[in-house]
Amino acid sequence: MLGQNVxxxxxxxxxxxxKRLMIINGVIFLCQQIIGIFYPGYIEHLLGxxxxxxxxxxxxxxxxxxxxxxxxxxxxxxxxxxxxxFAGELEQNWGSSLFFRYYIITGIGAGFFIALMNYIMxxxxxxxxxxxxxxxxxxxxxxxxxxxxxNRKVLLYFVIPIKIxxxxxxxxLIEFFGMLSTxxxxxxxxxxxxxLGGLITGLLYFFLRIRRSKSGYxxxxxxxxxxxxxxxxxxxxxxxxxxxxxxxxxxxxxDELLEKIARHGMSSLTAQEKKDLEWARKHYYPDRDETLx
Numbered sequence: 001m002l003g004q005n006v007x008x009x010x011x012x013x014x015x016x017x018x019k020r021l022m023i024i025n026g027v028i029f030l031c032q033q034i035i036g037i038f039y040p041g042y043i044e045h046l047l048g049x050x051x052x053x054x055x056x057x058x059x060x061x062x063x064x065x066x067x068x069x070x071x072x073x074x075x076x077x078x079x080x081x082x083x084x085x086f087a088g089e090l091e092q093n094w095g096s097s098l099f100f101r102y103y104i105i106t107g108i109g110a111g112f113f114i115a116l117m118n119y120i121m122x123x124x125x126x127x128x129x130x131x132x133x134x135x136x137x138x139x140x141x142x143x144x145x146x147x148x149x150x151n152r153k154v155l156l157y158f159v160i161p162i163k164i165x166x167x168x169x170x171x172x173l174i175e176f177f178g179m180l181s182t183x184x185x186x187x188x189x190x191x192x193x194x195x196l197g198g199l200i201t202g203l204l205y206f207f208l209r210i211r212r213s214k215s216g217y218x219x220x221x222x223x224x225x226x227x228x229x230x231x232x233x234x235x236x237x238x239x240x241x242x243x244x245x246x247x248x249x250x251x252x253x254x255d256e257l258l259e260k261i262a263r264h265g266m267s268s269l270t271a272q273e274k275k276d277l278e279w280a281r282k283h284y285y286p287d288r289d290e291t292l293x
Contacts, residue, residue: 012085012086012087014084015087015088016091017096017099017103018083018087021083022080025079028068029069029070032044032070043069044069044132047062048065048069049063049114050118050131051115051128052122052128054115055115063108064107064108066114066132067110068134069133070133070134075133079133079135079138082138082141082142086145087103093148102140102202103140105140105201106136106137106198106205107134109136110135110139111136111194111197113136113200114131116193117179117193136191136194136195139171139198139199140198140202142168142199143202143203145164147206149164151163151164151165152164154167172199175195176192179192179193246283249280249283250279250281250283253277253280254277257277257280
């Protein structure tokens with residue numbers, strides 16, 4: 001069930017799309033290293049995402065190709081590690097087609113956030129940074145994993161156990177403040193806006209799928225049903241259960257105290273019993289009936 005698994009996870013299954021993505025990223029990275037020996041920076045300038053290339057020179061493919069390039073061995077290792085840790089189970093749960101579409105959409109969405117930041121930096125000081133890497137899509141995957149299994153524990157840096165929902169929140173805050181530092185010119189080479197853009201794009205994707213399902217959209221049910229929609233449905237059911245339990249408890253309190261009042265009068269109630277009666281009255285006759293909808 002959603003959010004019930006609290007076992008500590010280190011890695012995930014190597015599913016078909018995840019395996020292909022890892023192979024494609026690895027092959028492209030090796031090609032990038034070889035070509036870079038003879039033509040330094042050529043691949044990055046052609047396929048990496050930058051304001052001048054994407055906007056002014058109409059190299060629209062950069063919004064996709066940038067996520068398959070990497071800036072060094074540590075860069076690609078950490079991205080592929082994140083893909084291996086979190087993506088496999090999502091693919092098993094959603095199906096390969098939906099997973100791959102989500103991966104590409106979050107990568108492209110992160111790219112648009114990057115292009116916007118590049119434009120701001122270009123207008124402000126003429127800087128035209130080139131951004132490469134799959135980190136935006138990986139952060140989108142991290143968000144989806146946190147939504148699907150919020151209480152599952154993972155080992156941060158393979159040492160610190162932490163629930164995935166707190167990890168996503170912490171990373172979101174880190175990238176938000178990192179993005180502010182970049183906007184003021186104090187940021188480093190890390191694309192905080194790309195990471196944050198992947199998280200935001202994932203949230204927008206889930207929100208739009210919920211809206212479509214509420215408006216009668218019926219495609220991709222069963223295994224491809226929106227995980228966030230199921231998550232919110234579970235919350236609503238828990239809330240409804242709590243309201244019903246509170247009404248049952250409040251009715252019991254009201255019956256007992258009314259019986260006491262009938263025998264001994266209102267003055268027989270203690271201060272605590274009066275508080276209990278007021279609590280029971282509010283919960284037995286709630287002001288907003290929509291809590292049960």
